[in-house]
Amino acid sequence: MNIMEMVNQIKQNPATFLMQNYHIQIPQGLNDPNQIIQHLLNTGQVSQSQVNNAMQMRNHPMFKGLF
Amino acid sequence: MLPNYNPYLMQNQQQYAPQMVQQQTQSPFITVRSEAEARNYPVAYGNSVTFKDETSPYVYCKTMFSQFDKPSFEKYRLVKEDTPEEPEKKECGCDSLKKQMLEIQLDISSIWKEIDLIKDRKKGKNDEHNGNGKSN
Numbered sequence: 001m002n003i004m005e006m007v008n009q010i011k012q013n014p015a016t017f018l019m020q021n022y023h024i025q026i027p028q029g030l031n032d033p034n035q036i037i038q039h040l041l042n043t044g045q046v047s048q049s050q051v052n053n054a055m056q057m058r059n060h061p062m063f064k065g066l067f
Numbered sequence: 068m069l070p071n072y073n074p075y076l077m078q079n080q081q082q083y084a085p086q087m088v089q090q091q092t093q094s095p096f097i098t099v100r101s102e103a104e105a106r107n108y109p110v111a112y113g114n115s116v117t118f119k120d121e122t123s124p125y126v127y128c129k130t131m132f133s134q135f136d137k138p139s140f141e142k143y144r145l146v147k148e149d150t151p152e153e154p155e156k157k158e159c160g161c162d163s164l165k166k167q168m169l170e171i172q173l174d175i176s177s178i179w180k181e182i183d184l185i186k187d188r189k190k191g192k193n194d195e196h197n198g199n200g201k202s203n
Contacts (some may be wrong), residue, residue: 030203041111042134048111052097055108059098 096126105129106140 001009009017014033015026024045029038040046057063081140096119105118105127115130124145131138 035108036110041109048114048116051109051111052116055097056094 099127102142110158128156 006017013031014036015031018024018036024040026036026039030039036052037046041048041051047066073153081114087113090194096117098121099108099118100121102125105120106129108129110116110129110131112131112133115128118127119131120127126145127140128143130140131154141154159197
């Protein structure tokens with residue numbers, strides 16, 4: 001899977017992508033990226049600094065135009 | 068085996084050697100493109116995130132206290148503070164008086180010159196009269 005396919009899959013169905021590739025349990029019906037991240041934060045699966053770092057990656061020239 | 072070689076000591080030295088971990092310096096602000104983006108940003112319970120708006124002069128702060136409380140959202144407007152300009156150097160009273168004195172002195176000297184000119188002319192006329200009288 002190339003990067004563009006991966007980005008498209010994340011955009012279309014983020015919950016399925018995370019469950020299939022990272023075996024993360026996400027409640028059914030949760031498909032909004034922000035809600036998924038909030039769930040991951042609430043359940044302690046990710047930290048606030050990890051979220052902040054990931055969210056700031058869109059400013060990186062490598063990812064320009066992808067998000 | 069090398070003399071004075073202690074494998075346990077070497078192991079311990081490696082274990083306690085300071086780890087050279089490259090730490091990334093993180094900005095205290097998360098950049099967002101709108102207020103809505105800051106409002107929807109996921110924040111963990113008991114955490115607070117500060118945002119800097121890229122498109123307008125605002126800073127936001129979102130805090131999640133607990134699962135049962137509503138998140139608090141604060142909005143701050145950035146206002147440019149003008150640096151106070153240095154007051155213009157005012158002329159003191161002495162300087163203006165000196166200027167006036169100089170102007171008056173110049174006026175007086177020009178008046179004296181005119182008086183001298185009139186005197187010379189008058190003297191010249193008198194000489195002419197006297198000279199004519201003698202010749203006649």
